[in-house]
Structures are given as C-alpha cells and as structure tokens.
Amino acid sequence: QVQLVESGGGLVQAGGSLQLSCAVSGRTVSAYAMGWFRQAPGKEREFVAAISSWSVGRTYFAESVKGRFTISRDNALNTVYLQMNSLKPEDTAVYYCAADIRPTTYYIGSSYHYWGQGTQVTVSS
Numbered sequence: 001q002v003q004l005v006e007s008g009g010g011l012v013q014a015g016g017s018l019q020l021s022c023a024v025s026g027r028t029v030s031a032y033a034m035g036w037f038r039q040a041p042g043k044e045r046e047f048v049a050a051i052s053s054w055s056v057g058r059t060y061f062a063e064s065v066k067g068r069f070t071i072s073r074d075n076a077l078n079t080v081y082l083q084m085n086s087l088k089p090e091d092t093a094v095y096y097c098a099a100d101i102r103p104t105t106y107y108i109g110s111s112y113h114y115w116g117q118g119t120q121v122t123v124s125s
Contacts, residue, residue, distance in 0.1 A: 002026040002114045004097050009119030012087055016123070020082040022097030022116060029073055030054055033103050034080040035112055036071065038093035038121075047107035048095070049082060060106045065091075087123045094118040 008020040022034065035050040049071040052058040059071050070083045080097060098112035105111050 002032070002099055004099060004114055004116035006095065006097050006116040006119040009095060009121045011122045011124065014087060014089055014123055014125050016087050017083070017085045018087065018121060020084065020095055020097075020119060020121070022080040022082075024078045024080065024099065028075065029078045029080060029099075030075045032099040032101060032114075033106065034071070034073065035098045035100075035103070035106060035109075036080075036082045036095060037098060037109055038091075038095045039118075040090075040093040043093075045096070045109055047109070050103075050106040051080065052106075053101070062107070084121070087121075089123045089125045092121060092123050094120050 003025045005023045033053045036048040037045050039045040047062050050060045051071045068086045073080045096118045097116045099114040100112040103111035
C-alpha cells in the first residue's frame with residue numbers, strides 16, 4: 001500500500017515562496033509518476049505539475065504556474081517537492097500530491113491511484 005503525506009503549506013505574502021513536500025511510503029518513489037494538484041474553495045481540482053517515473057524525470061506544468069513552480073524528486077528520501085516561487089493570491093488552495101505507476105494522462109487527476117491528504121497554501125495580497 002502506498003501512502004502519501006504532504007507538508008510545507010502555510011501562509012505567505014504575495015511574491016513569496018514555499019516548498020511543499022510529499023513523502024512516499026510503501027514503494028520507492030522513483031517507480032511512480034508523481035503529480036501535484038490543487039483545489040481552491042468553490043472550484044474544481046486542477047493540475048499543477050507532474051514528474052514522470054524512473055530516471056526519465058520529465059516534468060509537466062500548468063500554464064498558470066510555468067516559470068514560477070518547479071517539481072523535483074529525491075529518490076534517496078522517497079520524497080517529491082513542489083517549489084513555488086513568486087506566489088500569487090490566486091495560488092491559494094489545498095495542494096495534493098498524487099502517484100501512479102503509469103498515469104494515462106499526467107494532467108488528469110483520475111489518472112492517479114494514490115493521493116495524499118492535502119496541505120493548505122494561503123497567499124495574502
């Protein structure tokens with residue numbers, strides 16, 4: 001059984017930075033494609049970023065976060081990170097990490113089998 005635990009959320013001013021972590025237990029993180037999604041109040045869950053499995057490590061980003069967010073994976077720590085820079089109030093949401101051996105589509109949430117509980121990110125203006 002794979003378990004995902006997010007951390008690193010919090011309150012930050014616009015223009016600031018946060019790094020979210022997603023600790024993976026149960027299987028080696030390198031075997032999974034990992035995604036980050038977010039859901040703001042009253043809105044649908046949306047794709048943020050993803051990284052493919054194993055050494056390929058190809059990354060994908062939503063247009064709204066390109067150039068501001070990066071995704072990376074530390075296989076030794078079995079952890080995936082989402083570095084968020086130049087944060088904007090519209091980035092405020094609960095952020096979830098997700099994992100799947102082979103997601104059919106990186107940017108669609110239903111492609112991922114495993115999910116974390118989420119971490120709140122609030123960006124003040």
